[in-house]
């Protein structure tokens with residue numbers, strides 16, 4: 001028996017005037033997953049999350065949270081951060097959270113807890129408009145944590161944070177995730193996503209390009225990089241081999257994708273037999289970033 | 302409902318702008334009520350002079366039961382100020398995008414609209430009290446023979462004034478939700494109030510123009526009769542006409558319903 005999804009999206013389509021921002025998007029998120037929601041600028045990530053949060057209206061399609069049709073009561077149990085922090089500029093951080101806690105039916109005592117978690121307790125009394133960008137972002141995360149949510153939707157939560165802040169927020173997300181919370185995280189920081197997420201979905205122009213688990217993505221193939229005096233001969237020699245899937249030059253190196261794990265010494269021996277002496281040979285760990293770029297270039301080819 | 306009021310209380314109770322506007326209104330209103338008689342009499346006398354052929358009767362506004370009518374009419378002239386407060390704070394929820402924040406954190410769109418309707422109700426209630434107390438005090442000071450009957454006889458002008466504010470406030474609410482930008486909304490409201498409706502009314506027969514929103518709301522409390530006007534044989538209505546109550550209430554319901562409709566399908 002499989003557990004029912006926390007979130008399921010069925011054929012969402014959304015137009016802005018003539019522009020089709022979402023094109024029949026379907027998706028399921030299961031309990032405990034940390035889903036990286038990826039895609040280039042303008043691919044429809046924020047639009048999708050806005051629909052899920054009741055802010056934008058889809059033209060067609062449906063979605064359900066916890067197996068039920070969407071309602072405002074459910075949103076009280078979703079911690080959300082969308083694009084930019086949205087607060088009353090003339091109120092302090094604390095007073096802003098008081099409004100949100102009241103909306104979410106959360107006890108006011110939680111406010112100091114969440115301010116502590118994001119490290120804003122010292123500035124709790126300062127007006128929001130006097131906060132730096134990073135502090136605003138932290139306040140938005142604090143707001144999302146109010147009401148002990150079961151799911152979190154984070155749209156670029158590290159936007160505007162300094163490197164320490166990014167690491168802190170990443171650790172925070174990992175900490176939250178360890179409590180078994182389900183998280184949807186839209187981000188352009190792919191190595192962040194790689195470190196945090198269990199699953200990824202890639203969008204382009206409102207369409208789903210790929211969905212799967214991160215380990216699956218990173219395991220799917222092996223990549224090596226090589227260099228030799230005669231790069232063309234090198235490329236030719238390798239393309240003859242059965243275990244080679246694809247080759248492409250990149251910054252003075254030849255990048256080769258293999259369909260199975262082959263020892264580098266074995267490759268070296270093969271090439272030497274063909275009279276090619278390599279000056280560089282290394283196994284390249286596949287990163288999400290490479291995968292992402294490959295996926296998008298494949299799409300355009 | 303209490304929760305909605307609490308949320309809006311948190312939003313406004315610490316806003317300097319809100320208190321500056323509110324206290325300006327309070328002070329202006331109280332000063333106008335207390336000072337209007339003196340003011341009109343002295344400007345009148347300085348214009349006509351003391352030795353005019355016919356004796357000009359002095360204004361006296363504060364005697365019960367007429368004080369309610371006189372002051373409600375006076376206060377009605379300031380309602381545009383309250384409407385601007387409403388437009389300003391509602392359109393700010395759009396420009397700060399806090400409407401988005403409220404909704405994504407678990408407010409329904411309808412609850413948000415209700416919270417703003419409640420804001421209009423409470424503001425109208427406060428303005429009615431600001432009319433009530435100074436008028437009561439002036440009446441108590443200036444009326445020679447006080448009986449409870451004479452004090453309460455024309456008290457119905459207060460609920461009429463409250464309805465006028467509610468209806469006009471709903472109009473302001475509608476414009477704010479429609480345009481979402483404070484400068485634009487304030488501009489349109491002022492333009493419609495001061496210019497546009499007057500032009501439309503000019504081209505319509507009077508009995509039809511009476512159905513226009515601002516006109517109907519303003520008609521509810523007619524110009525009070527002063528001794529001077531009686532001298533000229535002018536006689537205005539000293540009661541609140543049922544038609545004006547019905548038309549104003551209808552507009553109020555239409556504007557509030559339109560706000561709910563606007564919020565149903567739109568991206569926010």
Ligand SMILES: Nc1ncnc2c1ncn2[C@@H]1O[C@H](COP(=O)(O)OP(=O)(O)OP(=O)(O)O)[C@@H](O)[C@H]1O
Nearest residue numbers: 016017019021039040041042043044045046047048
């Ligand atoms: N309010 C709007 N009006 C018109 N078009 C819009 C609006 N919001 C978004 N779009 C368009 O819809 C498409 C999807 O935008 P969206 O913000 O969802 O992208 P995104 O994936 O979040 O991008 P980013 O990574 O830059 O945040 C874009 O082409 C964008 O220009």
Ligand SMILES: [Mg+2]
Nearest residue numbers: 045046083155
């Ligand atoms: Mg976005």
